[in-house]
Amino acid sequence: MLAACCCAPVLAQEVPAEPAESPRTSPLTLEEVLRASARSAPQIIEALARVRQAEGRALAAEGAFDTVFDVDGRSRLLGNYDGSVVEARATRPFTGNGGYAYGNYRVSRGDFPIYEDQAFTNRLGEVKIGTLFSLLRDRFIDDRRAGLTLAAGANAIARFEAEASAIGVQSRALQAYQNWAAAGLRLRAYRDLLELAESRRAGIARQVELGARPEILLVENDQNLTRRRALVAQAEQLFAAAANQLSLYYRDAAGRPILVPADRLPDEATALAATRGGAAFLPDDRPDLQTVLAQIDQSLVRLAQAENDLQPRLDLRGEVGKDIGPEGLGGSSRTPLETVVGVRFSMPLQNRAARGRVAEVRAEIEALSARQQYLRDQIATEVEGINIAVDGAERLAEIAIRERDLSRRLAEAERRRFELGSSDFFLVNQREETAADAEIRLIDARARIANARGELSAATVDRRALGLDQ
Numbered sequence: 256m257l258a259a260c261c262c263a264p265v266l267a268q269e270v271p272a273e274p275a276e277s278p279r280t281s282p283l284t285l286e287e288v289l290r291a292s293a294r295s296a297p298q299i300i301e302a303l304a305r306v307r308q309a310e311g312r313a314l315a316a317e318g319a320f321d322t323v324f325d326v327d328g329r330s331r332l333l334g335n336y337d338g339s340v341v342e343a344r345a346t347r348p349f350t351g352n353g354g355y356a357y358g359n360y361r362v363s364r365g366d367f368p369i370y371e372d373q374a375f376t377n378r379l380g381e382v383k384i385g386t387l388f389s390l391l392r393d394r395f396i397d398d399r400r401a402g403l404t405l406a407a408g409a410n411a412i413a414r415f416e417a418e419a420s421a422i423g424v425q426s427r428a429l430q431a432y433q434n435w436a437a438a439g440l441r442l443r444a445y446r447d448l449l450e451l452a453e454s455r456r457a458g459i460a461r462q463v464e465l466g467a468r469p470e471i472l473l474v475e476n477d478q479n480l481t482r483r484r485a486l487v488a489q490a491e492q493l494f495a496a497a498a499n500q501l502s503l504y505y506r507d508a509a510g511r512p513i514l515v516p517a518d519r520l521p522d523e524a525t526a527l528a529a530t531r532g533g534a535a536f537l538p539d540d541r542p543d544l545q546t547v548l549a550q551i552d553q554s555l556v557r558l559a560q561a562e563n564d565l566q567p568r569l570d571l572r573g574e575v576g577k578d579i580g581p582e583g584l585g586g587s588s589r590t591p592l593e594t595v596v597g598v599r600f601s602m603p604l605q606n607r608a609a610r611g612r613v614a615e616v617r618a619e620i621e622a623l624s625a626r627q628q629y630l631r632d633q634i635a636t637e638v639e640g641i642n643i644a645v646d647g648a649e650r651l652a653e654i655a656i657r658e659r660d661l662s663r664r665l666a667e668a669e670r671r672r673f674e675l676g677s678s679d680f681f682l683v684n685q686r687e688e689t690a691a692d693a694e695i696r697l698i699d700a701r702a703r704i705a706n707a708r709g710e711l712s713a714a715t716v717d718r719r720a721l722g723l724d725q
Contacts (some may be wrong), residue, residue: 283520386574427504445486494609651703666683
């Protein structure tokens with residue numbers, strides 16, 4: 256899956272202005288293109304970098320629960336008193352409550368005024384351990400835990416968006432490959448058509464020299480040759496443009512685009528082989544729907560956070576302290592074990608800010624729920640529409656195969672009649688071009704099937720068909 260790729264190193268790459276030529280000579284396969292695209296496509300690399308950004312923010316949110324250690328010291332340098340105090344404190348927030356636990360060590364030397372009597376300790380100092388528990392506000396959720404949950408949700412959203420980006424890139428790579436293959440097959444069909452006219456010209460020229468055919472027939476054949484050469488030239492241009500578009504997705508290990516040469520075009524049987532669906536599809540597998548669901552979860556967290564701010568605060572605090580060592584200047588009253596229990600209560604009287612946030616987040620949840628429902632309906636309609644397109648394209652392809660076969664038979668028969676002098680040039684030329692047109696229509700039908708199945712793979716999140724299963 257895509258998430259497994261998130262720890263892969265990102266190559267610092269500089270894309271050249273012009274794609275490099277492919278050094279390989281074997282036929283280019285769709286799997287090879289999808290593999291290269293999944294590995295090196297800049298959009299996928301960018302999406303994975305955003306996932307790592309979200310992971311960094313999630314780690315930063317965990318820092319709210321870090322143990323904090325601080326030391327404070329002070330000493331009187333002038334005056335009637337010479338007291339010095341050093342205090343060290345460690346605080347650890349609770350992960351299941353808005354309170355915290357703390358440990359404190361304090362030691363003092365010298366004399367203090369009576370209004371600072373609490374500064375005295377025994378000779379080896381004072382040790383305290385305490386906790387604070389939230390009983391109402393911050394009991395089930397607080398800013399720290401909400402921030403951690405929201406960061407985890409943002410991390411999940413980044414992963415869903417990265418997967419959606421990868422699916423989009425792979426779908427376009429699949430379409431670019433099939434357009435390139437279809438353009439190559441069309442060029443091959445037009446070249447075959449041109450080759451028939453070129454091979455026939457020598458025979459016609461010989462017959463004209465012998466007086467068996469009129470000279471105008473040679474002129475007509477040359478005119479036909481010119482028209483077919485124009486078709487080849489146009490097909491070559493389209494094939495070169497398709498190869499250039501394919502280089503956006505077919506890249507080397509360093510991420511540089513590769514311009515595929517014409518000799519790597521597969522044969523007709525494999526060039527437009529359509530992808531086949533894999534596992535059963537569920538709408539919840541779609542990353543765009545998962546993104547909306549994750550956004551709803553985040554809104555629910557913000558709603559709980561806003562409702563928490565509406566509650567009164569009631570905190571319970573307990574502390575145990577003990578001075579250790581010989582008695583200090585403060586006297587023997589420091590030596591016994593001390594236990595302190597305290598309660599803090601506060602209640603907002605208006606709290607319009609929290610009420611406003613509650614209303615805002617509830618409206619946001621309502622909007623996201625409506626979007627989720629529409630997206631589910633849209634996904635179902637999209638998948639069904641693509642299935643209809645696939646079925647229609649397959650039926651048209653079956654008809655195109657029959658038409659192609661019949662046109663070929665007619666063209667071959669007409670050529671034999673022409674060679675025997677039983678047919679004219681106009682009719683044989685028409686039969687050949689009709690057969691070529693039938694071949695082109697079959698190529699177009701197969702290209703539509705391949706593109707429709709590619710769209711279906713993207714719509715149903717078929718990671719295997721898109722080359723994202725590794």
